Amino acid sequence: MTISGGIDEIRFRNEENGYTIIVLDCDGDPLVCVGTFPPVSEGEYVGLEGDFTVHPKFGKQFKVSAVHASRPDTLDGIVRYLGSGLIRGIGPKTALAIADKFGTHTFDIITQNPSRLAEVKGISKAKAEEIAQNYLKIENMRQAMVFLQGHGIPLGTSLKIYKQYGDDTVSVLSANPYRLVEEVDGIGFITADKIAAKLGVEKDGEYRLRAGVLYTLKEAADRSGNTYLPDDALVSSAAALLGTGVENIENTLEGLALSRAVKNIETAEGIGGVMLLPLYRAEAGAAQKLVNLVSSQDMTPRDCSEEIAEFERAENISLHPVQRKAIELAAGGSVTVITGGPGTGKTTIVKCILSVLDGRGIKTALMAPTGRAAKRMSESCGREASTIHRALMIGRDGVGDDEPLTAGAVIVDEFSMVDVYLFHTLLKRIREGVKLILVGDSDQLPSVGAGNVLKDVISSGVVPVVKLERIYRQSGESLIVENAHRVNNGLMPELDSKSEDFFFIQASGQEEIADTVVGLAAERIPGFLGVDPYRVQVLCPLKSGAAGSVNLNKRLQKKLTGGGVFLETEEYRYVEGDKVMHIANNYNLGWRRINGGIAESGEGVFNGDLGVIAEIRQASGEIDVRFEDGRFVTYTPDVRGQLAPAYAITVHKSQGSEFDGVIIPVFGGNPMIMTRNLLYTAITRAKRAAVIVGDRYTVKRMVDNDYIALRYSMMGEFLSRAAARETLLFGKREDGK
Numbered sequence: 001m002t003i004s005g006g007i008d009e010i011r012f013r014n015e016e017n018g019y020t021i022i023v024l025d026c027d028g029d030p031l032v033c034v035g036t037f038p039p040v041s042e043g044e045y046v047g048l049e050g051d052f053t054v055h056p057k058f059g060k061q062f063k064v065s066a067v068h069a070s071r072p073d074t075l076d077g078i079v080r081y082l083g084s085g086l087i088r089g090i091g092p093k094t095a096l097a098i099a100d101k102f103g104t105h106t107f108d109i110i111t112q113n114p115s116r117l118a119e120v121k122g123i124s125k126a127k128a129e130e131i132a133q134n135y136l137k138i139e140n141m142r143q144a145m146v147f148l149q150g151h152g153i154p155l156g157t158s159l160k161i162y163k164q165y166g167d168d169t170v171s172v173l174s175a176n177p178y179r180l181v182e183e184v185d186g187i188g189f190i191t192a193d194k195i196a197a198k199l200g201v202e203k204d205g206e207y208r209l210r211a212g213v214l215y216t217l218k219e220a221a222d223r224s225g226n227t228y229l230p231d232d233a234l235v236s237s238a239a240a241l242l243g244t245g246v247e248n249i250e251n252t253l254e255g256l257a258l259s260r261a262v263k264n265i266e267t268a269e270g271i272g273g274v275m276l277l278p279l280y281r282a283e284a285g286a287a288q289k290l291v292n293l294v295s296s297q298d299m300t301p302r303d304c305s306e307e308i309a310e311f312e313r314a315e316n317i318s319l320h321p322v323q324r325k326a327i328e329l330a331a332g333g334s335v336t337v338i339t340g341g342p343g344t345g346k347t348t349i350v351k352c353i354l355s356v357l358d359g360r361g362i363k364t365a366l367m368a369p370t371g372r373a374a375k376r377m378s379e380s381c382g383r384e385a386s387t388i389h390r391a392l393m394i395g396r397d398g399v400g401d402d403e404p405l406t407a408g409a410v411i412v413d414e415f416s417m418v419d420v421y422l423f424h425t426l427l428k429r430i431r432e433g434v435k436l437i438l439v440g441d442s443d444q445l446p447s448v449g450a451g452n453v454l455k456d457v458i459s460s461g462v463v464p465v466v467k468l469e470r471i472y473r474q475s476g477e478s479l480i481v482e483n484a485h486r487v488n489n490g491l492m493p494e495l496d497s498k499s500e501d502f503f504f505i506q507a508s509g510q511e512e513i514a515d516t517v518v519g520l521a522a523e524r525i526p527g528f529l530g531v532d533p534y535r536v537q538v539l540c541p542l543k544s545g546a547a548g549s550v551n552l553n554k555r556l557q558k559k560l561t562g563g564g565v566f567l568e569t570e571e572y573r574y575v576e577g578d579k580v581m582h583i584a585n586n587y588n589l590g591w592r593r594i595n596g597g598i599a600e601s602g603e604g605v606f607n608g609d610l611g612v613i614a615e616i617r618q619a620s621g622e623i624d625v626r627f628e629d630g631r632f633v634t635y636t637p638d639v640r641g642q643l644a645p646a647y648a649i650t651v652h653k654s655q656g657s658e659f660d661g662v663i664i665p666v667f668g669g670n671p672m673i674m675t676r677n678l679l680y681t682a683i684t685r686a687k688r689a690a691v692i693v694g695d696r697y698t699v700k701r702m703v704d705n706d707y708i709a710l711r712y713s714m715m716g717e718f719l720s721r722a723a724a725r726e727t728l729l730f731g732k733r734e735d736g737k
Contacts, residue, residue, distance in 0.1 A: 004047040012619055018159045019621050019637040035064025038145045039138055043080025045070050066149055069142055071107055075099055078106050089131045110135050144169040151195045178211035189215035204244050209252040212242040217276050221450040226712040227283050228275040268717055282424040287718030289427035294335050295726050296432035302332030307356040323349050326466035330437045331356045337458055339442045340468025342684045343481035346439055347380045357409050365407035367391050369417040370608045373656035377413045392429055404431040414656040415440030419449025443488050445681045456715035462723045480690050484683040487703055503691045510546035513665045516693050522559045525661040529688055534579050536661035538648035539682045541674055547665040549648040556647035565616045571641050574623055578613040581646035591631040605633055651682045662686035666694035675705045
């Protein structure tokens with residue numbers, strides 16, 4: 001709908017993101033309007049697009065999707081507009097004096113002959129010029145907003161673009177709208193292409209071709225985890241996206257390589273490929289740093305038999321020879337990888353390594369990729385562990401400082417989650433001579449970010465690897481562990497066992513599966529385990545469908561929160577008491593908490609952090625979230641989209657986490673997604689209870705489907721090349737060690 005009228009009152013205004021609440025005079029009737037506005041003032045006449053809604057507390061409102069502002073044309077409107085505080089240098093008294101002097105010609109005087117403002121008592125020539133300049137800034141912003149909205153860009157995005165380019169917005173985008181792709185976060189090629197089409201930019205123009213190729217590479221990294229694309233795959237994908245010929249793409253790639261936006265590479269098999277330059281620097285740089293670290297110490301295992309025996313006596317256990325080997329390599333060498341599935345003793349090995357290193361006076365730093373994984377590591381090892389981001393003090397720009405870590409050893413858990421960017425950042429901070437122990441499950445899903453780091457490091461042969469395969473499970477203990485390994489080995493899990501931690505519930509069709517999952521998650525499993533429903537997690541293979549995470553979130557939100565205070569946005573409906581997840585790395589989002597009676601504050605909230613909505617302030621559109629580690633974060637409208645309901649999440653989002661209870665809906669779907677690897681990962685997230693809901697045939701199809709999506713990565717190749725340059729391969733050195 002479209003409505004118009006004068007702004008009678010501005011009740012709230014957030015200048016950072018434009019979120020505004022106004023009272024509009026619609027033919028004498030006051031109407032509350034809520035949404036993202038450009039700078040506006042009381043007395044201004046506006047046209048608004050949007051829809052009427054009924055707020056449970058504040059009643060009828062108009063939710064604004066677009067704003068078309070115009071200058072007031074009545075004396076009263078001019079006085080209110082000028083005196084609203086929008087234009088610096090003009091207060092209510094000065095506004096009245098200007099309007100009395102120039103009447104309805106006021107705006108023409110300000111824009112065309114501003115020196116005449118000095119004719120008004122109390123306004124000097126310098127102040128007249130200041131008023132004109134400030135007014136011009138407002139008008140330039142209005143023109144930019146009109147330009148951007150006229151090209152179909154939402155107002156919130158328009159404000160983000162204007163912050164980047166300021167008064168040059170129209171000229172910059174008219175010359176090259178594809179700059180948006182590289183220079184403004186959250187704006188992709190499709191949006192820029194729509195603007196370009198309306199501006200009449202040539203389909204085969206240089207700017208468009210360049211942006212399309214870079215977009216293809218970036219999407220391959222962001223969506224599929226590829227650090228490069230083979231030449232043929234890149235050319236065909238970019239040509240299809242751009243609707244142009246192969247020759248145009250090849251010519252564009254030459255230009256991008258010359259300008260150092262991309263790097264041409266060649267695999268060991270002689271296949272050519274193309275990498276974005278930041279990914280090349282991260283992957284090649286990480287490989288060289290890792291090889292330097294390997295060669296910085298004597299890798300000969302040291303005798304740890306006495307320290308291990310002391311640990312065994314203290315813990316009343318007997319370690320397996322493979323476990324002893326892992327401890328000896330880690331304690332005596334430089335870089336060691338320890339990999340294995342659940343129940344294979346990784347935690348016990350880490351505790352023993354810590355005991356050995358402590359006895360030798362070596363300070364050890366414990367790290368994990370996520371807050372939940374760090375918390376688990378801390379609880380299992382009995383000492384502080386932190387996220388990699390926090391340990392490296394990664395700042396507002398996503399970059400840590402250059403000071404080397406002070407620890408003599410670094411242990412990273414859940415290493416399968418670490419992408420190439422984070423690995424490179426970590427290695428840059430580790431001094432030569434420091435021990436690096438990487439612990440993870442190579443059979444888990446790979447990192448969400450680009451790269452295939454754990455598998456590439458293992459397969460390179462440059463770093464010593466210990467693979468743990470023996471399951472340490474006594475009779476009557478966890479069927480979760482046993483079934484996880486059965487699935488991983490291509491065997492059907494035991495679905496008819498009378499165990500108390502692994503269950504299968506038959507259900508056919510997504511609607512029946514969804515009904516069953518909601519009942520289990522809201523009541524049955526929390527009751528069985530004696531925990532809050534928020535300690536039970538639904539892990540979905542897919543987002544879409546009746547049994548996908550999107551629909552299950554809506555149903556569980558309604559079931560568990562009832563009719564509490566809510567906030568409706570374009571992306572989500574938030575309710576006080578909601579279980580939510582932060583879904584992006586935000587290095588400058590502030591937080592606060594009370595720790596042991598001491599107030600703390602800091603910056604940085606990261607992908608996968610889970611919390612509960614403590615309060616919603618509908619007037620300002622702000623949401624307060626209390627995270628599991630006690631941090632409180634306030635989400636303003638501009639960052640609210642980084643917060644998503646989390647009653648049900650995808651299996652990929654669960655990596656590094658462990659939940660008291662896990663419920664896994666399985667149903668027919670894309671065989672590239674419904675895989676053995678995904679089912680294995682989901683089961684291993686359960687601590688006390690795992691429940692599969694679906695039919696046996698679907699479970700068997702997933703177990704039989706060993707498809708693993710190919711990731712194009714060069715880490716293994718770069719490691720081999722760096723090792724060759726250093727005349728080093730694991731176990732072979734010029735000095736014979």
